Amino acid sequence: MNSLGKTLLRFWNSSIGKKLIVAITGLMLVGFLLGHMAGNLLIFQGREDLNDYAEFLHHMLHGWGIWFARIGILGAFVLHIVATVSLVQQNRAARDSRYSCDATVQAPTSSRIMIWSGLTVIAFVIFHIFHFTVRLDPDLAAMKDPSDPARHDVYGMVIAGFQNPLVVLFYIVAISLLCSHLSHGIASVFQTLGLRTVKTRVAIRNLGLGIAVLLWIGFLSIPFLVAVGALEEPATPAAASAPVIEAAKS
């Protein structure tokens, strides 16, 4: 192996190196979540805007864009998980005996359940992909935009998808755990990158909490409002067509 390779391997094998990887990939995933949430919120603009946005994602860079993004996100996700699991194993080994009288002084619960909230998120992501991306449910897969039957009706799919109370409950639990994960994780990114100092300490903590709360509200507002019936009913596949907005396609 060449010397750069050796250095990289050493970096990966060192505790701080691995944590830096967790931090950087974590930051990428937070960026994705913010973008994803912003896109989701277009649902409140109505069917057309959301479906335009979905169409744009699928057609950007001649359809290659979404795959670049997906591979990038997946890569970050896998690296984040592999590094974290390896760190957790080391941590368990480092503390091989427990106190008979266990006590915690200041570590918040969110920080102590990171691995569990993280694993829940993995399960959720898999479910979520099969639910809304792969669309295992043929009814959801078959939905067409009433104004442009040539394209998929994302808007309708979301509303239909949240008709099942168990699905909504799972979303609420998973997103809550995700945000718990982020409330500790985002501030930790700054600490691991060495940006937390006496001056930035409070701001970073609040930023972490703020983003977590924002994502919680943003993501959960949709199933919540669907559940209370505040959004339009899903359109049927046979619904009347509407003019196609060319701008979104170009």
Added chain:
Amino acid sequence: MASNATSKPSQNGSLNSAVPEGPLPEKWTRYKAKAKLINPANKRKFSVIVVGSGLAGGAAAATLSELGYQVKCFCYQDSPRRAHSIAAQGGINGAKNYQNDGDSVWRLFYDTIKGGDFRSREANVHRLAEISLQIIDQCVAQGVPFAREYGGALANRSFGGAQVSRTFYARGQTGQQLLLGCYQALEKEIAKGGVKMYTRTEMLDLVVVDGHAKGIVVRDLVTGEITSHAADAVILATGGYGNVFFLSTNAMGCNVTAALRANKRGAYMANPCFTQIHPTCIPVSGDYQSKLTLMSESLRNDGRIWVPKSKEDAAKIRNGELKATDIPEDARDYFLERKYPSFGNLAPRDISSRSAKEACDEGRGVAKTGLGVYLDFSDAIKRLGKDTIKARYGNLFQMYEKISGEDPYELPMKIYPAVHYTMGGLWVDYNLMSNVPGLHVLGEANFSDHGANRLGASALMQGLADGYFVIPATLPSYLAGQKPGSVKTDAPEFKQVEAEVKERINQLMSVKGTKSVDSFHRELGMLVWDKCGMARTEAGLKEALAKIPKIREDFWKNVRVPGTAESTNMELEKAWRVADFIDFAEIMCHDALAREESCGGHFREEYQFTNEDEDVKNGYTNPGEAKRRDEEFAYVSAWEFKGPGVPPVLHKEPLEYEAVELSVRSYK
């Protein structure tokens, strides 16, 4: 005997101080110019044992390793970083004159000689003052975070016994920071392979082969294993013997074993009666107490020391009927201000300590045990405001509150004197070598630089001077005459000492009595504190000398050491140390009895200034001050061990002052 080419002929045929010729300020320079050297290729062949890893031992081990010697370093703690040097608070003197206030090497030398009440060796003290400059450079380069001015230059403060600001400090943790610098240097050498470190390993005896110190026998404190280590020279840097008093500001593990064992193997014990009592410690609160805590002397700048005028009031305070604040102003006795109007609460350490003892002996003490006086900040708080006092002493007040549970902003502090440093120790010559060739002694463990009383911020200076700069320069004088590796641990002398050590451990384990080790230590401590503490009398010392053998007898009949010798056994560790303290206490009392004068920390009630003395009449000093007798006692007393139960024999090294004139120590 010391074998330096430049040494003077012996004064009395037994003790040769080996002080180089020449005018005082040039002695060290001349010595270094003429001293023997060992070439780098040969240094590797020499091995050196260093016992102790504090400022003196750690600095010596690290520096000797840098020079190329093979070093073995031993400490009883789990890491060299925990040596008791770490607890020093105040600072370290250095005659840098950064403050431009007229300081110089000469002044530091003179202050130290005078502070030691003219009982230290001129040449050693001058060398110490010279080296003080290099120490500061060395420590800064190591990254010791000394206090700084805003411009980035080093800050200084003033300290007791000096009129210049020459004390370098690192908040209240100077000892800690200096020790960590030294410890890091030591660890660096351990990593490079120059030093082999033995932690949790205690030296139990010295091995002398053909009259030369060539090794030690140690006990592994984890496994209990007894092993021998041989080397071409042995360096002891094992600290002071303050724990002979049971209660002191020393760490719990500090002990006299290494020094006493060396004494029993032929090295002379010098000036053991010179012990320093610090006036501002937190008083004892009960029999269970294990340790005394020092409060910085700076508190006396703003605090006023008092006890009630009447015994009755004091008794009511002791049993809780009255509080300090209930005693009206005119019923209080600000005894230091009354007795020493010009110095008041800032009277020197020994005077303040003795005055507090007198007040308590009269039945006017205020702590529950009767041993305590008030240090009252209420006037200062009225005058300066609570915020100012908090800014000056906040951390000390907090420490006091944690220990005593009382709020010193509301109620006056209670203080009482406690043992915290011992000036005496093994006798050494200018090379820091004892009268046993090859055995060198550094730091608090030797007697060399502080005479009868040590000035503040001088202990750290001496430890580092000895370790970083003196021993690396003087050790070759001895080693040059030695064949490296000439003695191995298979020599019969090692087997003999090992057998003796094992036998003594067996004895300790097999007594199987009923009394704990601590109970003997407490009994011994109370006796010597009472009879050989702040004030000593002929009758009291004789009484102590009569009682100590009884304690020893009782100890060897009734001590209980549980567990086994072949495992971690803290009671066995303590038992060995206490057995040695008992033997040492005897030498200390012999010395105090033989020194029929008062000087520095040694106060013989028979020898004090009275109103009849000229120096008192002309206002130069106060009645009650220590009265030296230079004609008869201007010497170092060095005690030779003569066998168990036999009184030690006194040897004298006369102190000749060429550069300074002996005078009555006055701080008026």
Added chain:
Amino acid sequence: MNLTLKVWRQSSPNATGRIETYEAKNIPSEASFLEMLDIVNEGIIESGGDPIHFDHDCREGICGACSLAINGVPHSKESGITTCQVHMRKFREGDTIWIEPFRARAFPVIKDLIVDRSAFDRIIAAGGFIDVRTGSAPEANAIPIGKEDADTSFDAATCIGCGACVAACKNASAMLFVGAKAAHLNILPQGHTEKDHRVLAMVRQMDAEGFGNCTNQYECEAVCPKEISADVISKLNRDYAAAAVREAVAD
């Protein structure tokens, strides 16, 4: 006061340990925690038992020897103090107190409550120093150091190496210890030359000793008797990242 103690007893490094119960009777409330153990031990010795072994030395909070987890918290839940500075007046009559050794794989138990913390020494030996030979130092005032840097460096330098940070950490991470020493030396101009080597070597040694990783819960700073801030960990991360990049691209 009278208390019940639940104490970890383990006769040797390889023996199986267990919690044993002791009654501590007639303890003066002015006594320190370790003095309370002294009293209990005196009773154990008198009744022919083996006293409870624990590390301690200066008993004034500076040497770093004492190392008990009291009710699961290293040095007790009171902030800014060592075990030897805990006083019995902080407990109530009849309390049950759990006393255990500092727990971490890198700190194996030697006996009862005594653990082996020599891993810390080896981390310092790996790079926790400024490599200056005795005698080669420049004049002390030759390099001015701003008060702010001097103070920040000092805050980190106050570490007493007790190991409470490791013991409190759910992952037994030594990041606060290593971060404190790295910050102390890296901030000072004297320590700049070896900065990269220092952090790389110390972190590698830390990993090799089997300490865990920091998960930013800051239990360490909560129990640190010298109240060293976890900011030193942030700085260590930064210095490590920079050093690793320089190591990767340097000639």
